[in-house]
Amino acid sequence: MATLVLVRHGESEWNVKGLFTGWVDAPLSAKGESEARRAGELLIEAGIRPDVVHTSLLNRAIRTANLALETADLQWLPVKRSWRLNERHYGALQGKDKAQTRAEFGDEQFMLWRRSFDVPPPPIADGDEYSQVGDARYASLPSELMPRTECLKDVIDRALPYWYDQIVTDMVAGRVVMVAAHGNSLRALVKHLDGISDEAIAGLNIPTGIPLVYELDADYRPVTPGGRYLDPDAAKAAIEAVANQGR
Numbered sequence: 001m002a003t004l005v006l007v008r009h010g011e012s013e014w015n016v017k018g019l020f021t022g023w024v025d026a027p028l029s030a031k032g033e034s035e036a037r038r039a040g041e042l043l044i045e046a047g048i049r050p051d052v053v054h055t056s057l058l059n060r061a062i063r064t065a066n067l068a069l070e071t072a073d074l075q076w077l078p079v080k081r082s083w084r085l086n087e088r089h090y091g092a093l094q095g096k097d098k099a100q101t102r103a104e105f106g107d108e109q110f111m112l113w114r115r116s117f118d119v120p121p122p123p124i125a126d127g128d129e130y131s132q133v134g135d136a137r138y139a140s141l142p143s144e145l146m147p148r149t150e151c152l153k154d155v156i157d158r159a160l161p162y163w164y165d166q167i168v169t170d171m172v173a174g175r176v177v178m179v180a181a182h183g184n185s186l187r188a189l190v191k192h193l194d195g196i197s198d199e200a201i202a203g204l205n206i207p208t209g210i211p212l213v214y215e216l217d218a219d220y221r222p223v224t225p226g227g228r229y230l231d232p233d234a235a236k237a238a239i240e241a242v243a244n245q246g247r
């Protein structure tokens with residue numbers, strides 16, 4: 001049996017402002033930092049000690065992992081990072097206010113962009129102030145792999161190679177793996193793990209900063225579908241809050 005810990009980064013300053021974030025490198029809010037430390041405490045309380053950590057290339061996930069590991073006295077753990085764990089690229093919506101977008105385009109379009117499986121927002125222009133083209137952290141990414149927008153299906157397509165090549169490989173080697181990533185990149189992994197349909201995935205939201213633990217069988221499938229949040233009550237309330245963003 002393998003143990004996998006998924007942690008969405010703590011609340012970011014752009015979560016507070018209600019802005020579409022995507023690949024924009026928004027920092028954690030003060031509350032997000034304490035959520036990240038709490039994630040470390042929850043790991044200690046649950047007696048879970050990761051052997052290796054995977055993060056995206058975005059500071060909010062990196063800092064969440066750092067703060068959780070510092071709290072759990074595990075700063076020495078090996079860490080691997082990849083753009084493949086980044087948040088979904090939100091295209092031309094990056095930097096836009098969620099409530100204003102909903103008011104302008106209506107509920108249906110807003111939710112299609114936010115939660116549908118295969119409808120991406122319009123692409124972002126390379127010269128846009130919120131484009132990541134030219135960002136040094138993606139310098140080794142071939143232009144054809146650099147997203148200008150993504151739907152959840154695109155995120156699954158770019159995250160699964162990393163899942164199989166890096167995360168599963170670590171688990172095959174007997175390591176407890178922690179992944180610090182994002183609302184939509186974790187939705188992609190959870191969809192794969194739990195075999196959630198393209199329709200049902202629209203209803204799945206991931207709360208910030210609360211570790212979600214999966215025990216996986218020999219085929220790296222969940223023993224208990226949905227895994228378990230280490231603080232289920234806090235997770236329930238936080239899931240509601242994510243679902244209601246922009247309202």
Ligand SMILES: O=C(O)[C@@H](CO)OP(=O)(O)O
Nearest residue numbers: 019020021022087114183
């Ligand atoms: O803005 C974003 O990048 C994401 C996560 O914060 O938002 P949403 O939950 O609307 O997909």
